[in-house]
Amino acid sequence: MRAPKSFRLHIGIFGKRNAGKSSILNALTHQDVSIVSEVAGTTTDPVEKPMELLPLGPVLFIDTAGIDDTGDLGDKRVGKTRAVFDRTDLGIIVTNFSEWGEYEIQVMEEFKKREIAFVIAFNKTDKFSENLELTSELENLNIKYVFTSATEGTGILELRQLLLQTAPADFINRPSILADLVGPGEAAILVVPIDKEAPKGRLILPQVQSIRDLLDNDSFCMVVKERELRQALSIMNKPPKLIVTDSQAFLKVAADTPPEVPMTSFSILFARFQGDLPEMVRGAMAIDSLKTGDKILIAEACSHHPIGEDIGTVKIPRWLTQYVGGKLKIDSVRGHDFPQDISEYKLIIHCGACMWNRRAMLSRIIKARQAGVPITNYGLTIAFSLGIFERALKVFPAALEVYHSGQNNNQEPF
Numbered sequence: 001m002r003a004p005k006s007f008r009l010h011i012g013i014f015g016k017r018n019a020g021k022s023s024i025l026n027a028l029t030h031q032d033v034s035i036v037s038e039v040a041g042t043t044t045d046p047v048e049k050p051m052e053l054l055p056l057g058p059v060l061f062i063d064t065a066g067i068d069d070t071g072d073l074g075d076k077r078v079g080k081t082r083a084v085f086d087r088t089d090l091g092i093i094v095t096n097f098s099e100w101g102e103y104e105i106q107v108m109e110e111f112k113k114r115e116i117a118f119v120i121a122f123n124k125t126d127k128f129s130e131n132l133e134l135t136s137e138l139e140n141l142n143i144k145y146v147f148t149s150a151t152e153g154t155g156i157l158e159l160r161q162l163l164l165q166t167a168p169a170d171f172i173n174r175p176s177i178l179a180d181l182v183g184p185g186e187a188a189i190l191v192v193p194i195d196k197e198a199p200k201g202r203l204i205l206p207q208v209q210s211i212r213d214l215l216d217n218d219s220f221c222m223v224v225k226e227r228e229l230r231q232a233l234s235i236m237n238k239p240p241k242l243i244v245t246d247s248q249a250f251l252k253v254a255a256d257t258p259p260e261v262p263m264t265s266f267s268i269l270f271a272r273f274q275g276d277l278p279e280m281v282r283g284a285m286a287i288d289s290l291k292t293g294d295k296i297l298i299a300e301a302c303s304h305h306p307i308g309e310d311i312g313t314v315k316i317p318r319w320l321t322q323y324v325g326g327k328l329k330i331d332s333v334r335g336h337d338f339p340q341d342i343s344e345y346k347l348i349i350h351c352g353a354c355m356w357n358r359r360a361m362l363s364r365i366i367k368a369r370q371a372g373v374p375i376t377n378y379g380l381t382i383a384f385s386l387g388i389f390e391r392a393l394k395v396f397p398a399a400l401e402v403y404h405s406g407q408n409n410n411q412e413p414f
């Protein structure tokens with residue numbers, strides 16, 4: 001089975017139209033990935049290509065349309081290209097010595113502002129010779145570059161090497177999902193409701209990833225439906241180290257779990273794994289200050305159509321309305337669509353973003369912070385609205401501390 005997209009290092013390829021981005025991508029992947037033509041701007045949408053970049057492991061190359069496009073279609077392309085910055089872990093600027101200019105400097109500035117590691121590929125070296133002044137300036141700035149000719153196939157190995165050297169350390173040392181909570185030889189119970197919203201014949205990504213994380217850590221794992229939890233506990237000769245449930249079954253699982261056994265949800269695990277748990281705990285505490293008529297943004301990383309009692313469009317709005325005691329104005333967005341201006345919202349509630357890389361989720365958290373809007377996720381919202389917040393956070397002492405200090409100070413948590 002392929003590595004999920006969220007585990008892959010996302011490498012964004014940026015450059016002017018016809019700088020040779022698609023040719024570089026093809027040379028790196030040894031495949032015809034994007035449409036390459038002599039006509040400037042052939043690539044209209046970001047094209048994604050997963051591959052194994054040994055010894056780094058699974059990566060996702062994202063080939064962008066040129067940011068310097070103009071006109072209507074161009075504007076759309078520019079928007080899509082900008083959104084690629086949000087999920088780029090490592091950037092490549094493709095350019096050549098005759099075209100280097102304001103555009104490349106702007107892309108460099110954007111990378112620096114966002115603290116994204118990047119390298120420069122001076123392409124078409126079969127046509128243009130080195131600008132020594134420019135390369136010595138880049139060396140002074142400690143910016144790494146390489147010479148390539150995608151048509152002659154030169155410099156591609158060096159580019160691969162440079163990408164390996166420049167990959168961000170936090171990609172390599174990514175936090176685990178729950179291996180630090182359930183040690184080798186210890187057991188976890190995962191509670192997975194099989195209702196009509198559950199996809200047919202398979203488990204969803206956070207569940208699969210959690211099972212794999214436990215197995216990698218030599219831990220034991222029992223997977224049950226919520227109705228079988230009591231029985232599962234009764235046949236174990238020792239209580240599990242942790243129970244993890246789908247947030248939608250929180251109340252039933254909380255009722256059936258002995259108080260001394262820690263309990264949390266997949267979604268809360270993913271607030272930590274994909275995002276920033278303390279920040280999202282602060283965000284959930286903003287639910288207490290919501291009033292009738294406040295605007296809320298619910299954002300889901302997948303673009304699937306909601307089925308039945310969908311969590312984002314039906315259940316969370318219902319639980320929140322009950323908690324607040326009046327109607328809220330709720331907007332929903334899906335996929336990579338996200339409003340430019342979020343300042344009108346009193347709270348943003350995000351899904352676990354299991355299909356994304358961590359940087360994409362962190363970008364949204366940073367945007368929310370910059371706009372002064374609290375942000376939280378589904379699991380934390382549900383736990384807060386149902387009154388089991390503290391219990392669901394017990395296994396995360398730092399996050400619990402954030403909650404307690406917010407309460408003790410009796411102040412706006414954000």
Ligand code: SF4
Nearest residue numbers: 301302351352354355
């Ligand atoms: S909606 Fe979010 S949490 Fe659910 S599967 Fe998609 S990315 Fe994962």
